[in-house]
Amino acid sequence: MKRALLLLSALCLLCLLAGCNDNKKEEPANTATDTPVPAKEEQQMTEQPTPTPTNTPTPTPALTDENGMYFKCPVEYLTKRDGVSYGKFQREAYYSDYCKRERYYTVLLPADYDASKKYPVVYLLHGIFGDENSFAGDVKIPILIGNMVADGLCGEFILVCPAMYAAGEGTAQAPAFDAEACIPYDRFPTELVQCLMPHINKTYSIMEDREGTNIGGFSMGGRETLYTLMLHPELFKNVCAMAPAPGMTPAKDGFMEHPGSLKEEEVVFAEGTLIPDKIIICCGTRDSVVGKFPLGYHELFTKNGISHFWYEVPGADHDMTTQYSGMFNFFQLIGK
Numbered sequence: 431m432k433r434a435l436l437l438l439s440a441l442c443l444l445c446l447l448a449g450c451n452d453n454k455k456e457e458p459a460n461t462a463t464d465t466p467v468p469a470k471e472e473q474q475m476t477e478q479p480t481p482t483p484t485n486t487p488t489p490t491p492a493l494t495d496e497n498g499m500y501f502k503c504p505v506e507y508l509t510k511r512d513g514v515s516y517g518k519f520q521r522e523a524y525y526s527d528y529c530k531r532e533r534y535y536t537v538l539l540p541a542d543y544d545a546s547k548k549y550p551v552v553y554l555l556h557g558i559f560g561d562e563n564s565f566a567g568d569v570k571i572p573i574l575i576g577n578m579v580a581d582g583l584c585g586e587f588i589l590v591c592p593a594m595y596a597a598g599e600g601t602a603q604a605p606a607f608d609a610e611a612c613i614p615y616d617r618f619p620t621e622l623v624q625c626l627m628p629h630i631n632k633t634y635s636i637m638e639d640r641e642g643t644n645i646g647g648f649s650m651g652g653r654e655t656l657y658t659l660m661l662h663p664e665l666f667k668n669v670c671a672m673a674p675a676p677g678m679t680p681a682k683d684g685f686m687e688h689p690g691s692l693k694e695e696e697v698v699f700a701e702g703t704l705i706p707d708k709i710i711i712c713c714g715t716r717d718s719v720v721g722k723f724p725l726g727y728h729e730l731f732t733k734n735g736i737s738h739f740w741y742e743v744p745g746a747d748h749d750m751t752t753q754y755s756g757m758f759n760f761f762q763l764i765g766k
């Protein structure tokens with residue numbers, strides 16, 4: 431009898447164990463609702479990572495600052511899409527009375543440019559040693575603009591990329607890191623206003639007044655953007671200086687000593703002057719070329735009471751990340 435009882439208990443135990451194993455096999459793998467909860471003792475024995483409470487969202491870095499400036503251009507705006515038409519840069523010439531020579535620019539017309547419409551224009555100024563081809567060589571610029579227009583982030587506009595080195599008779603003929611060779615860059619605002627703008631206005635279907643006129647630039651082009659702004663504030667609706675190079679005001683860096691195109695106290699708008707709606711200054715946090723000079727312009731503008739937006743592009747150097755970020759914020763102001 432004893433033996434029979436023992437045999438029966440052993441059999442029951444075997445059945446139980448077998449049953450447990452079967453259950454385990456049937457458990458659906460890893461579904462959210464059916465994840466088996468291990469017994470208390472099991473939890474203590476195996477080191478489980480602390481589960482993240484489901485009601486606390488993982489913090490994501492902010493896309494914009496408190497003024498709505500995007501730190502970076504979202505990558506989907508730099509990627510070609512099906513069903514969006516993109517414009518193409520073309521290179522054109524005009525005669526400059528100011529420089530007494532033929533000069534060049536590239537122009538990106540809207541993909542479906544229609545001469546019966548009036549478009550705003552954006553002048554975009556290249557960096558030192560650049561020319562009219564500097565931006566035109568970048569296939570992502572037409573993509574960025576086409577995608578922004580397609581998503582209604584900006585209106586259609588005409589992008590004009592001049593050759594900024596406005597050498598004339600009796601001036602240096604090629605850029606370099608010295609004061610004399612920088613003079614033709616500082617002649618650009620006059621060349622723009624006297625020669626290029628009238629040429630653009632009569633060649634394309636442009637909204638000719640300040641409402642439709644915008645200027646931006648990178649590095650040396652950022653510096654000349656700010657200088658153009660100071661000389662002709664009434665002409666522009668929006669302005670964007672991306673990583674502006676030193677030299678609009680006196681400065682000294684590893685490249686050269688800048689006498690300054692303006693004294694710091696001259697960086698002011700006369701009372702009653704019509705000024706742009708928006709001025710953006712930005713720079714990468716790791717800019718290895720212009721360093722903290724853009725921050726210096728921001729501080730000077732603040733000190734002199736010039737209202738503007740300043741932001742930094744996290745982790746960016748003197749590079750395209752900074753430029754696409756600046757363009758993405760700048761272009762959103764166009765045609766609005």
Ligand code: FER
Nearest residue numbers: 557558649650675683685686
């Ligand atoms: C300078 C530092 C930077 C300077 C120009 C630059 C003429 C321009 C850099 C660029 O355009 O990328 O001191 O002086």
